[in-house]
Every structure is written in C-alpha cells, then in structure tokens.
Amino acid sequence: MNELYAIMRELLEVEYNQKALLYIMERLEEAYGGAEQEDPGLAVSGVRYYLTVLHRDLGITINRLDAYMAERAGEQ
Secondary structure, three states: OHHHHHHHHHHHHHHHHHHHHHHHHHHHHHHHOOHHHHHHHHHHHHHHHHHHHHHHHHHHHHHHHHHHHHHHHHHO
C-alpha cells in the first residue's frame, strides 16, 4: 500500500507541474498571440492543447488510482 501512495504522490506532482507549464504557455500565448506573430502563436496553441489533453488524461488516471486505493483500504 505504501508503494501505491508513493505512486500517487508522484502522479500528483506531474499533474501540478503540467498545470504550471500550462499557465506559462497561456502567458506566452498572450505575449505572442497577435496577427503579426502568427507562427509562435500557433506553436503555443498546439503545445497548450497537447498539455491540456495530457492533464485531462493524467487526472483520469489519478482518479482511478485513488478509487482503487480507497477500495483496497476498505477491504483491510
């Protein structure tokens, strides 16, 4: 069970770091998002979309792991 808690902590850390990177990407998009800066704006938008998808998938995985841990804790 301790191993599962360690995995959960690591997954949460990854999730928080992704959220921080997403925040940075949003600031970059604001800075470079003008019509005269179309190429950097498109790159930032693409990365932001990919991070959003990864963040969603990681959240789903964390929720599944959390449910599994709660179920196992109830059995003991």
